[in-house]
Amino acid sequence: MIEKLTLDINGEQWVATVRMADTLLDVLREKLDLTGAKRGCENGDCGSCTVLADGLPVKSCMMLAVDAIGKKLTTIEGLQDTPMQHAFVEKWAFQCGYCTSGFIMNAHALVNQHPDATDEIMEEWLSSNICRCTSYQEIREAVKSVLKEQRFDRKRPRNRR
Amino acid sequence: MKRYRVIGKSVLKKESWDKVSGRVKYIDDHQEVGTLHVKLLTSTYAHAYIGNVDTTEAWKVPGVRAIVTGKDYPLLIGTTIKDRPLLAFDKVRYYGEPIAMVIADTEAIAIQAVTLICVEYKPLRVVNSPVEAYQKDAPLVHDQIEQYLIDQDADTTGTSGGIRPVPGTNIANRQGIRKGNIERGFARSDVIVEEVFSFKQSDHTAIETRCADVEIKKTGEVIIHSASQEPFEMRELISQTFNIDEGKVHVHIPLVGGSFGAKTSVQLEPLAYVASKAVGGRKVRLRNSREEDIVTSPVHIGLHAKVKMGCTRDGKLQAIKLFFLFDGGAYAERAVPVTKAAAFDCTGPYTIDHVWCDSLCMYTNHPYATDFRGFGRTEVAFGVERTIDIMANKLGMCPLEFRLKNAIQPGDTSPTKVLLNKSNLGDIRECLLQLRELIDWDRGQRIDISDRIVRTKGISCTWKNGDPPPGVGAGAILTFNSDGGININCAAIEIGQGTKTVLTQMVAEKMKMDVDDVFIQMEVNTQLSPEHWETAASRTTFLSGNAVLRAVEDAIRQLKRTAAIILKVPVDELEVANKKVYKKTSPSISIDFSEIVYGYIFPDGKVAGTQVVGRGTYMIPGITEMDPVTGRGIQGPEWGVVAQAVEVEFDKRDNTFKLIRAVSVADAGTILNYKGAETQVMGAMNMGLSFATREGFLYDDQGKVLTTQFRSYKVMHYGEQPEYIVRFIENPVKGAPFGSRGLGEHGIMGMPAAVANSLSLAANVSLQQLPLTPEFIWKTRLKAGEVY
Numbered sequence: 001m002i003e004k005l006t007l008d009i010n011g012e013q014w015v016a017t018v019r020m021a022d023t024l025l026d027v028l029r030e031k032l033d034l035t036g037a038k039r040g041c042e043n044g045d046c047g048s049c050t051v052l053a054d055g056l057p058v059k060s061c062m063m064l065a066v067d068a069i070g071k072k073l074t075t076i077e078g079l080q081d082t083p084m085q086h087a088f089v090e091k092w093a094f095q096c097g098y099c100t101s102g103f104i105m106n107a108h109a110l111v112n113q114h115p116d117a118t119d120e121i122m123e124e125w126l127s128s129n130i131c132r133c134t135s136y137q138e139i140r141e142a143v144k145s146v147l148k149e150q151r152f153d154r155k156r157p158r159n160r161r
Numbered sequence: 162m163k164r165y166r167v168i169g170k171s172v173l174k175k176e177s178w179d180k181v182s183g184r185v186k187y188i189d190d191h192q193e194v195g196t197l198h199v200k201l202l203t204s205t206y207a208h209a210y211i212g213n214v215d216t217t218e219a220w221k222v223p224g225v226r227a228i229v230t231g232k233d234y235p236l237l238i239g240t241t242i243k244d245r246p247l248l249a250f251d252k253v254r255y256y257g258e259p260i261a262m263v264i265a266d267t268e269a270i271a272i273q274a275v276t277l278i279c280v281e282y283k284p285l286r287v288v289n290s291p292v293e294a295y296q297k298d299a300p301l302v303h304d305q306i307e308q309y310l311i312d313q314d315a316d317t318t319g320t321s322g323g324i325r326p327v328p329g330t331n332i333a334n335r336q337g338i339r340k341g342n343i344e345r346g347f348a349r350s351d352v353i354v355e356e357v358f359s360f361k362q363s364d365h366t367a368i369e370t371r372c373a374d375v376e377i378k379k380t381g382e383v384i385i386h387s388a389s390q391e392p393f394e395m396r397e398l399i400s401q402t403f404n405i406d407e408g409k410v411h412v413h414i415p416l417v418g419g420s421f422g423a424k425t426s427v428q429l430e431p432l433a434y435v436a437s438k439a440v441g442g443r444k445v446r447l448r449n450s451r452e453e454d455i456v457t458s459p460v461h462i463g464l465h466a467k468v469k470m471g472c473t474r475d476g477k478l479q480a481i482k483l484f485f486l487f488d489g490g491a492y493a494e495r496a497v498p499v500t501k502a503a504a505f506d507c508t509g510p511y512t513i514d515h516v517w518c519d520s521l522c523m524y525t526n527h528p529y530a531t532d533f534r535g536f537g538r539t540e541v542a543f544g545v546e547r548t549i550d551i552m553a554n555k556l557g558m559c560p561l562e563f564r565l566k567n568a569i570q571p572g573d574t575s576p577t578k579v580l581l582n583k584s585n586l587g588d589i590r591e592c593l594l595q596l597r598e599l600i601d602w603d604r605g606q607r608i609d610i611s612d613r614i615v616r617t618k619g620i621s622c623t624w625k626n627g628d629p630p631p632g633v634g635a636g637a638i639l640t641f642n643s644d645g646g647i648n649i650n651c652a653a654i655e656i657g658q659g660t661k662t663v664l665t666q667m668v669a670e671k672m673k674m675d676v677d678d679v680f681i682q683m684e685v686n687t688q689l690s691p692e693h694w695e696t697a698a699s700r701t702t703f704l705s706g707n708a709v710l711r712a713v714e715d716a717i718r719q720l721k722r723t724a725a726i727i728l729k730v731p732v733d734e735l736e737v738a739n740k741k742v743y744k745k746t747s748p749s750i751s752i753d754f755s756e757i758v759y760g761y762i763f764p765d766g767k768v769a770g771t772q773v774v775g776r777g778t779y780m781i782p783g784i785t786e787m788d789p790v791t792g793r794g795i796q797g798p799e800w801g802v803v804a805q806a807v808e809v810e811f812d813k814r815d816n817t818f819k820l821i822r823a824v825s826v827a828d829a830g831t832i833l834n835y836k837g838a839e840t841q842v843m844g845a846m847n848m849g850l851s852f853a854t855r856e857g858f859l860y861d862d863q864g865k866v867l868t869t870q871f872r873s874y875k876v877m878h879y880g881e882q883p884e885y886i887v888r889f890i891e892n893p894v895k896g897a898p899f900g901s902r903g904l905g906e907h908g909i910m911g912m913p914a915a916v917a918n919s920l921s922l923a924a925n926v927s928l929q930q931l932p933l934t935p936e937f938i939w940k941t942r943l944k945a946g947e948v949y
Contacts (some may be wrong), residue, residue, distance in 0.1 A: 035190035036183020041451040045871035076183030085181040094655030098418030122774030123880030135843035
């Protein structure tokens with residue numbers, strides 16, 4: 001069965017014609033050419049397809065496209081110059097880059113949802129993604145550096161930049 | 162040590178921002194309307210005759226454009242022994258082997274049609290381990306090995322050459338090492354230990370699964386896009402297999418989403434070629450699912466190893482006898498080179514005068530194996546380095562002192578009888594000494610934290626020579642932009658290791674210019690780039706680097722020649738820096754690159770020079786063929802060495818453990834990009850610990866692989882990693898770019914052994930199998946009467 005649907009992605013309205021069985025990942029990649037979310041396992045195990053739905057990370061291979069209607073979706077293409085992207089570059093938190101979109105989306109949501117994330121919370125969130133190139137230590141450093149920066153920013157008086 | 166401006170600096174990866182903004186287009190991200198999709202039908206048996214393949218129902222699915230079965234192309238291919246059918250046509254030899262393929266409008270349609278194909282199987286007795294394969298009455302995986310062709314091509318010699326399958330057995334190849342006299346060595350030994358080690362096959366699981374696109378044009382040109390480490394070998398293989406002019410086969414490789422050796426084998430591309438042919442040359446895509454990538458495409462080799470070691474009472478190693486039965490799986494492919502390389506460096510970095518090794522690549526009814534980071538060393542080191550610890554323990558010596566005492570030195574010879582010197586051998590003693598400090602070795606190898614918890618440290622030493630075949634090389638072309646910036650064109654493939662960025666650093670260093678003014682194309686195209694031996698064996702920076710440096714010299718020569726005419730200064734008084742050619746003695750006499758890179762025009766219309774195109778080529782010298790029986794020969798330019806340690810916290814009650822700290826001290830020659838090198842080693846260490854503690858296939862008694870998803874095939878996840886510490890010793894190599902040594906693989910090699918040594922001490926039993934799961938440790942302790 002074919003359905004025409006409208007999705008809210010990165011603040012824009014996108015119209016796509018999809019099969020009912022299409023996952024959000026299928027539609028992002030094949031209908032909308034938003035290929036930042038990757039196919040790694042199509043089984044919800046590796047996290048390389050992670051996008052945000054209403055600010056929370058979801059594995060887009062595990063969500064039907066029709067279930068994404070009405071949700072505010074954010075993909076890696078929607079992140080512009082964010083602290084997390086800078087941190088990944090500066091801390092060498094990727095090598096081949098294939099899992100990176102998913103990791104960044106997850107980590108970006110993490111620091112927004114838990115500005116005071118402890119090591120345990122970081123582990124709970126980030127263990128849902130797999131990276132085969134890095135040692136994860138680089139990713140930890142990247143996320144921690146953003147958390148630290150945010151804390152520093154919060155402490156600064158509002159009238160000064 | 163020589164100081165450099167750009168070399169050694171942590172220059173960020175050129176493609177960094179593309180990678181963190183989702184802008185990199187890996188192969189599967191390029192999508193073209195009209196591309197047809199291919200899905201494989203794979204075997205549900207590990208060993209069976211196949212009869213009729215009934216495609217009637219599959220054809221009825223709307224959108225199916227073609228179906229190809231093994232009978233349509235009864236071809237045998239392979240880069241070593243040509244033993245592998247493109248699609249199985251007579252029998253299947255492993256669970257997951259491709260039998261047929263459907264080409265359809267969409268992947269979903271192709272999948273639906275594949276499920277409707279019926280295959281008649283007549284199951285055969287299964288060879289379910291390399292030990293079973295070695296038994297006299299074992300079923301034969303290949304009935305008539307003697308009839309197979311062996312690739313005799315010049316550029317597949319070295320570890321891929323001199324291959325001798327043994328007819329009437331499951332032995333695909335036997336590589337020997339005979340150094341000294343093994344009997345005499347054991348006669349001189351006061352203490353002898355003999356142990357058996359093993360682990361099953363596993364998988365690379367790069368997050369990008371393998372994928373290939375093929376299109377055949379009306380002109381007969383074959384356009385291949387693939388995620389691969391070896392476009393040139395692929396081009397040759399496609400050309401030879403299907404009798405097409407090599408000049409008509411064009412291979413494009415975009416950035417690759419991880420490989421670790423997985424993408425050295427050519428498998429999907431010939432299948433996709435046949436698929437495209439079946440639909441009149443239309444563009445087709447064949448993309449592995451995760452399950453196919455784990456089981457249908459080639460895997461990481463398994464091993465059953467016997468290690469016998471002899472030593473004097475005062476701790477001097479005398480003899481080592483090694484017998485390896487590698488689980489190469491159903492087809493020889495690149496399993497054979499791995500098993501040969503394993504023999505060449507079999508002792509690890511120790512002085513041992515009497516060495517005997519037989520390394521057998523066994524055919525089994527398992528998925529077939531290919532390169533895996535470490536290329537045989539990681540596997541062998543697990544057995545040898547565990548035995549070193551067992552020996553030290555028996556002698557009552559400190560395992561670190563024991564290793565120091567036997568550390569290989571300049572003046573010794575390798576198992577392949579190469580005389581070692583300060584250049585071709587890294588300094589393992591210095592690595593060990595630094596390791597001792599970093600891991601606080603002298604504070605104790607075993608510390609009891611509580612009744613239940615114990616903290617232990619284990620170490621290992623490994624080495625690796627890259628083993629390219631004799632005569633391999635690389636080329637590079639430098640072109641200039643009108644502002645004097647430089648573009649590099651070479652066929653080194655970026656798989657995340659950072660080679661491309663390092664090459665721009667080399668050009669910037671030699672040209673004394675800003676690295677931001679040096680550009681490099683990320684994609685490789687065999688039609689445009691000079692030939693480069695595969696991106697493998699930690700040899701890419703060495704080969705491409707040497708070619709690039711020669712291209713820089715060539716460009717500088719041309720720039721100076723033109724500048725000499727304009728500035729009226731002799732060539733040998735000129736120098737280059739900051740995109741200028743200037744007179745050494747008075748730098749104000751200069752001319753910008755921008756004025757001369759496309760030639761110079763005087764006001765009167767005369768011209769000086771022409772466009773500058775730097776050309777550099779390199780061929781690795783001094784590598785010889787390797788004797789199949791004695792192993793004598795020169796397998797590569799240099800041995801990099803690494804000393805590693807792993808500290809664990811072990812719970813004696815439930816046999817669980819936590820990885821606390823892992824340390825590597827590597828002699829990597831001159832470091833070209835510090836953070837790049839450090840993170841390469843750290844990533845490899847993590848992969849090694851993941852392999853050692855979690856990974857490994859489970860097969861049922863019929864050889865079916867049961868672990869084909871990340872849910873059942875567990876790899877390291879965030880939070881499970883220890884703290885990683887990496888240090889380098891910079892002991893430069895002659896003939897290498899800036900004196901660098903190979904580095905991409907060294908971090909993994911000693912990790913399984915080091916963690917096994919640590920856990921063996923903690924659990925008070927000798928752990929001789931991988932993966933080191935709590936269950937396995939518990940079972941071993943149970944057997945030893947350690948737990949009840």
